[in-house]
Amino acid sequence: MSDIYIRTTGHAGHITLNRPAALNALTYDMVRAIDVALRDWANDPNVALVLIDASGDKAFCAGGDIADLYATGRSGDFTYGQGFWRDEYQLNALIAGFSKPIVTFLQGFTMGGGVGVGCHASHRIVCDSSRIAMPECGIGLVPDVGGSMLLAHVPGRLGEYLGLTTDRMGPGDAILAGFADHFIPQDSWEELRATLCAEGDISAVLSAEHPAPKAALSEHMDMISALFAGEGLNDICTNLRAENTELAEKSLKSIARNSPLAMACAVEMIHRLRGISEMKRALELEYRFTYRAMEHGDFLEGIRAAIIDKDRTPKWKHALDKVPPVDVSFMLRPLGKEKLTFEEESTGMQIGFIGLGNMGGPMAANLAAAGHTVRGFDVAGTSAQGVSNVESAVEAATGADVLITMLPNGDILRSVADEVIPAMNAGAVLLDCSTVDVESARAVAEQAVAAGVHALDAPVSGGIGGASGGTLTFMVGGGEDGFNKALPLFEIMGQKSVHCGPSGNGQAAKICNNMILGVTMIATCESFALADKLGLDRQKMFDVVSTSSGYSWSMNAYCPAPGVGPTSPADNDYQPGFAADLMLKDLKLAQKAAIDANADTPMGAMAQALYAQFVEDEDGSGKDFSAMLPRFEKNGRP
């Protein structure tokens, strides 16, 4: 008997997953067959809607069939898995955006790959036996098949809870969490299917609907949101350990079984996807992880322990709260040419790039490597790999879909904008990634918009390493249309882009963030210097502060004391990751903005004065901005 049964009945295209003995686990062939059927039916006028159901009582589909993935991965062939996930995710996107109603009947287990087929349909039906879960972290994968997007949209922090604990949702919980829509007792499904096929009218689903059972999780929502808050997996573990409740203990026990790397990445993904509604973005992000999962993640070990040897004692790569942020960044960094794309997307844009310096050069090279045509210009004559140099800024701008600028300051940006905007096509995007004053960003945007050009101010954080690694964060101001057009480029050059509102808001976010950074770095450095003088060991100080109310990024992630905390420029003789000179530039921009906006920023002003003294009058120029620590060490009170 075939593993999948595909036919049209009356007005319906009908797919039945038919491997009940294997809980209808999805094979590569089944993925391909569903894909072909849906594409046929999309254009078939006799098909008004699609039904997807499954044989047997135990499961709609308990996941992807991992036997072949494991066998090929163990033999060192990662391409089979990469191909499977790529095609599976493309199918998930097809289901999510399908032009006709799709009704799914989700009895028993719907997990992992089953969620990808069952839970992106327009009408998702559950019954008493339904148990829906995203259990991937248990085998070293992140919640995928578009599940990360569903989790990101669940109310409160329930998404983090479901993704990390892999808890199973009953019908009420599944509806609460947005994995299902309608509760209909299973004994009336046969009749409903017959009506849908005969009439081709989706309203029959609503007529058959019953009130949903109570969502068990709804009682714990507040507690879950408090426990699963925080920046990452470590914060969640800290919260769970600190709370002496049954829920916290049970959650911690579940989490302790799962892959720490997968969970840390899952939290990061859920955070990034919150507020984003395009399923393809989630799938593209998931694919970054799964593409690397066999070679660099815990996937093969997870399958070995759970399915092959069944010893249930996986040797994960990391301890529970010891996943370095750099490993999360690595798993989620863009894939360049291997990026997951979708059929209707055009991959090649015409891009102009002005300013091929320390940052612009590698950013332009990453865009070229991802298949875009990039024409670059820099007054200094610099170039970048894969970029064709042109003679002028106007030449780079002419015919560009997106023109990117990465320049030293606002005055230069304004003069380049005067030149290039008249040469740009209406509807093109002027994307300035430089750090400049808010006023210049808004003036340039006004000029561009008047010429029919979308304008975005998108300063970055992440430094030169982020520019070459494609892991920058973009803080973006400007209109929604321009943002959406530039989004595929942000995803190549960076790992995160946040749309902060209208023009100038990207620069506003950048300078506010960096004002906090400048102030906290100074406070961290002067505290270490004080601790020295009080005879407090630096490591002890780190151990206390990094887990107490004085913690900050400056202390925890970029500790200015050599040999203490994670590796940072302090361990490399303060060679700059982020130079004190650039911090001074940003603090000056923040003070300028504060004066213009009549905002009282005494700490920012003090930080600017100290960095000015350090860079202009002392030996700080060319050093990392955390080199304030040796400065304070040397100085006594003024």
Ligand code: NAD
């Ligand atoms: P950079 O000096 O290395 O690069 C700027 C480039 O612009 C230079 O190559 C210069 O020749 C070119 N340029 C200047 N005027 C030009 C003009 N009229 N036409 C064409 N090209 C011109 O500086 P960078 O480090 O690449 O920084 C660029 C921007 O990114 C700055 O605004 C900076 O504040 C910001 N930024 C830098 C970092 C970092 O770590 N370097 C981090 C975040 C943000």
